[in-house]
Amino acid sequence: MTLLPVPQLGNEITEAEVSEWFRPDGAEVVQGEPVVSISTTKMAIDLEAPASGKLRILIAEGDIAEVGTVLARIE
Amino acid sequence: MPKELLVDPSVSRAKTRLEGLDILVHAYDTPIDDEIAAHGADRLIEMLRHMLIIREFEGMLAAFKAQGMYREIAYTYKGPAHLSIGQEAAAVGSAFALDPDDHIFGSHRSHGEFLAKGLAAIARLPEARLADIMAAHDGGRLRDTVSTALGRDGRALAEDFLLFGFLAEIFMKANGFNGGMGGSMHAFFPPFGCYPNNAIVGASAGIATGAALRRRLVRDGGITVAHAGDGATGCGPVWEAMNFAAMGQYGRLWQDGGGRGLPVLFFFTNNFYAMGGQTSGETMAWDRLSRIGAGISPTGLHAETVDGANPLAVAEAVARKRRLLVTGDGPALLDVECYRLCGHSTTDANAYRTREEIKLWEDIDPIRRFAETLEAAGVLAPQQGEAMRQDVARRIAAVTRAVVDPRHAPPVDVAADPTRIGRLMFSNRHTTLPTDRAPGVGDPAASAALRGLARKARSGLTEAGEEMPPLRAITLRDGLAEAILHHMTHDERLVAWGEECREWGGAFGVYRGFSDILPHHRLFNSPISEAAIVAAAVGHAMEGGRSLVELMYADFIGRAGDEIFNQMAKWQAMSGGQMSLPVVLRASIGSKYGAQHSQDWTGLITHIPGLKVVYPATPYDAKGLMATALASEDPVVVFESQRLYDKVETFRPDGVPVDPYRIAFGTPEVKRAGRDVTILTIGPALYPALAAAAELSVAGIEVEVIDARTLVPFDYQPVLDSVARTGRFAIVTEASERGSFAQTAAATVARHGFAHLVAPPRVIGAPNWIVPGADMETTYFPQAIDIVDAVMADFFPDHRANRRGVRDWDELALARVGL
Numbered sequence: 039m040t041l042l043p044v045p046q047l048g049n050e051i052t053e054a055e056v057s058e059w060f061r062p063d064g065a066e067v068v069q070g071e072p073v074v075s076i077s078t079t080k081m082a083i084d085l086e087a088p089a090s091g092k093l094r095i096l097i098a099e100g101d102i103a104e105v106g107t108v109l110a111r112i113e
Numbered sequence: 114m115p116k117e118l119l120v121d122p123s124v125s126r127a128k129t130r131l132e133g134l135d136i137l138v139h140a141y142d143t144p145i146d147d148e149i150a151a152h153g154a155d156r157l158i159e160m161l162r163h164m165l166i167i168r169e170f171e172g173m174l175a176a177f178k179a180q181g182m183y184r185e186i187a188y189t190y191k192g193p194a195h196l197s198i199g200q201e202a203a204a205v206g207s208a209f210a211l212d213p214d215d216h217i218f219g220s221h222r223s224h225g226e227f228l229a230k231g232l233a234a235i236a237r238l239p240e241a242r243l244a245d246i247m248a249a250h251d252g253g254r255l256r257d258t259v260s261t262a263l264g265r266d267g268r269a270l271a272e273d274f275l276l277f278g279f280l281a282e283i284f285m286k287a288n289g290f291n292g293g294m295g296g297s298m299h300a301f302f303p304p305f306g307c308y309p310n311n312a313i314v315g316a317s318a319g320i321a322t323g324a325a326l327r328r329r330l331v332r333d334g335g336i337t338v339a340h341a342g343d344g345a346t347g348c349g350p351v352w353e354a355m356n357f358a359a360m361g362q363y364g365r366l367w368q369d370g371g372g373r374g375l376p377v378l379f380f381f382t383n384n385f386y387a388m389g390g391q392t393s394g395e396t397m398a399w400d401r402l403s404r405i406g407a408g409i410s411p412t413g414l415h416a417e418t419v420d421g422a423n424p425l426a427v428a429e430a431v432a433r434k435r436r437l438l439v440t441g442d443g444p445a446l447l448d449v450e451c452y453r454l455c456g457h458s459t460t461d462a463n464a465y466r467t468r469e470e471i472k473l474w475e476d477i478d479p480i481r482r483f484a485e486t487l488e489a490a491g492v493l494a495p496q497q498g499e500a501m502r503q504d505v506a507r508r509i510a511a512v513t514r515a516v517v518d519p520r521h522a523p524p525v526d527v528a529a530d531p532t533r534i535g536r537l538m539f540s541n542r543h544t545t546l547p548t549d550r551a552p553g554v555g556d557p558a559a560s561a562a563l564r565g566l567a568r569k570a571r572s573g574l575t576e577a578g579e580e581m582p583p584l585r586a587i588t589l590r591d592g593l594a595e596a597i598l599h600h601m602t603h604d605e606r607l608v609a610w611g612e613e614c615r616e617w618g619g620a621f622g623v624y625r626g627f628s629d630i631l632p633h634h635r636l637f638n639s640p641i642s643e644a645a646i647v648a649a650a651v652g653h654a655m656e657g658g659r660s661l662v663e664l665m666y667a668d669f670i671g672r673a674g675d676e677i678f679n680q681m682a683k684w685q686a687m688s689g690g691q692m693s694l695p696v697v698l699r700a701s702i703g704s705k706y707g708a709q710h711s712q713d714w715t716g717l718i719t720h721i722p723g724l725k726v727v728y729p730a731t732p733y734d735a736k737g738l739m740a741t742a743l744a745s746e747d748p749v750v751v752f753e754s755q756r757l758y759d760k761v762e763t764f765r766p767d768g769v770p771v772d773p774y775r776i777a778f779g780t781p782e783v784k785r786a787g788r789d790v791t792i793l794t795i796g797p798a799l800y801p802a803l804a805a806a807a808e809l810s811v812a813g814i815e816v817e818v819i820d821a822r823t824l825v826p827f828d829y830q831p832v833l834d835s836v837a838r839t840g841r842f843a844i845v846t847e848a849s850e851r852g853s854f855a856q857t858a859a860a861t862v863a864r865h866g867f868a869h870l871v872a873p874p875r876v877i878g879a880p881n882w883i884v885p886g887a888d889m890e891t892t893y894f895p896q897a898i899d900i901v902d903a904v905m906a907d908f909f910p911d912h913r914a915n916r917r918g919v920r921d922w923d924e925l926a927l928a929r930v931g932l
Contacts, residue, residue: 052582053582053584054584055565055584057561057562057564057565058561058564075561077561077562077565077584077625078584079583079584079588079590079622079758079759080590080621080622080625080758080759081622081625082561082562082625099561099564100564100565100568102584102585
């Protein structure tokens, strides 16, 4: 199992919003595939699946998560 | 950085060579008989007559400048006369090939271009349309004056109307085409396709480019012509404009069906001299001007060199370029070689060229040569040319006699209405937005970024009264975004561009998500060409578009100085109030980036008459003021503080309304009430002023904090009313104090609030030196402790407070050493 956390995005940024899941919960994803877009107040970045496997979404679109929060597990 | 375009290393790194510098030079060789067969002898003779009109018209101006007398008409003309004697074939040949609804944007030497285009339009428009045009201009008054003074009708009346309206404008008379506000170098009359001439060399290139953008988008089949001289190829903004007109995205990314470029013809009237500097061989690197097109795009701008001494060669080339432009293959460039037989101006002593050289070109005088060509072809009788010349001279004399007669062309009576010229700067009108969504705009719900915006809290305060983080509540950035998005999605005329405005959403994310729902032709990434960004905005607005452009950092205003100061600010007034220029220029003021990225230049912009200036400090104000700016028919500069983009709304209990609203310009707002001191703040200075007010309140001093919100216009009354109660006035700004708007406001309040003041007004601004780096910034921009220090020292010296800030310098001593 691999975790997908909110990365450190800058020295003044403490949290980010989950803008869009590109794949639904339970989808089979491939390592390196963009699975989610997260946003700070001035930028959006896409996060890639850190491993291949089944995507288990933990934080829903629209929710705000602090840096380090696990957004999903790859099983 | 659109993801549609792959930067493929296997392509970019492949060994190859660029070929194909294939530029036609003087290729015209159509036999005159073929031209006669194609156009008819009458139209060619008409060309000759138009050239004679221009020659005589300019000869008249030259005579007035030199002798104060033309054909026994005495007149003192004080204005400029940049004549094009010898260049008439270039102007007339071009106008011959243009459609009446094509639009030319002139140079400073544009009498010939203006007259040629006007005369060609009159020759080709139906008489009924000419009548409509003359009836519509100034309620038909100019037509009536010309008809009374010169006694002709039909097409002849229209020619008299053109000559009279233009000459009256050159002489700055009240019934000149632009009410006397344009003059020789700025005259225009759009109904004949004569858009503004421009006294700034090369300035029409960017404006005509923006005009062509609008024409592409409305698909009206017309083109624009950017007239410039050869010397203009030395101007950076001209290069910016040519690139802007030929950007790769038109063909590769835009889905509007408009082809791979903008329908603009860069028409260089190449008379070999930039005033007194010789272009080819001396001041420029090119040998042939047409060579520069190859430096711009793979099409080489279809550039060629043509013989500007032969109107038919020019007409043939312009007709070919026009065909390219209307099929979406623009822009194009023509290097039209001709020779100015007269001086640059009446003070030109020809020190830079020889008599022999002038003589060589006099031998190919385009008028005499064309008359000889027509005579040799048997379509012009031997004495017909001379008779035509005499007839033209009588006509110009009659028009001149009428224009110098104040009964027909009265001077502008400024004394009778001293602020009249000032009131022409702004129309103060606003547009109404259509209620339906504009075509081609996607559903905001399809954009993750816009969905995120919709989820945010409207107020920036929690129920406990604590400030919310910017990710959870509407920020100043979001307020701007909501106002802009509302206008973008409802007003098809509004087009936005700037550097990385699209996918990136602008360097500070105001447009984030917009590219998900707006097509490229409504929102696009521009090159790093600040001059072209603003000039194109001006041209786009002149043609009925509405422009929203961004400069990323206000420090880059210098790169667009002429375009902001001389074009955007001036054309409404120089048109005599006939033209609307709905342009919104966004400029963000940075911090933490040092001397070239953190300057508050509000003082610079407010100094220039003709620009409305806005500087919001709260999300609520940002949304409402931006909406007003976008609805305004007047040009507006919106300053945005990068430090405030993440500010949430803490003043309005209900937060920022979801629905659109507008805040009228000119009204400062009391953000905190107080009885002892009035502090006016500009932009982000609001927040340290409020912090200072909270601290002073502990000491028993209650400060009234007023947020200026807009600087032009500005209603001083709320400030004066406050000062009448408090008796003490300070103003806080992040601009360097010398020459700032704050100094203007302090002087005005000192004068009009003098009776109530117990101490002189105090300006608390940035010092007159560079913005230092991030770690030293608090020593530069006024902080709360600086404000407390100034208030205590200037207004309450008996309280004997300890100074805590760094600002205990001696202003007068600093001024003596230039600081």
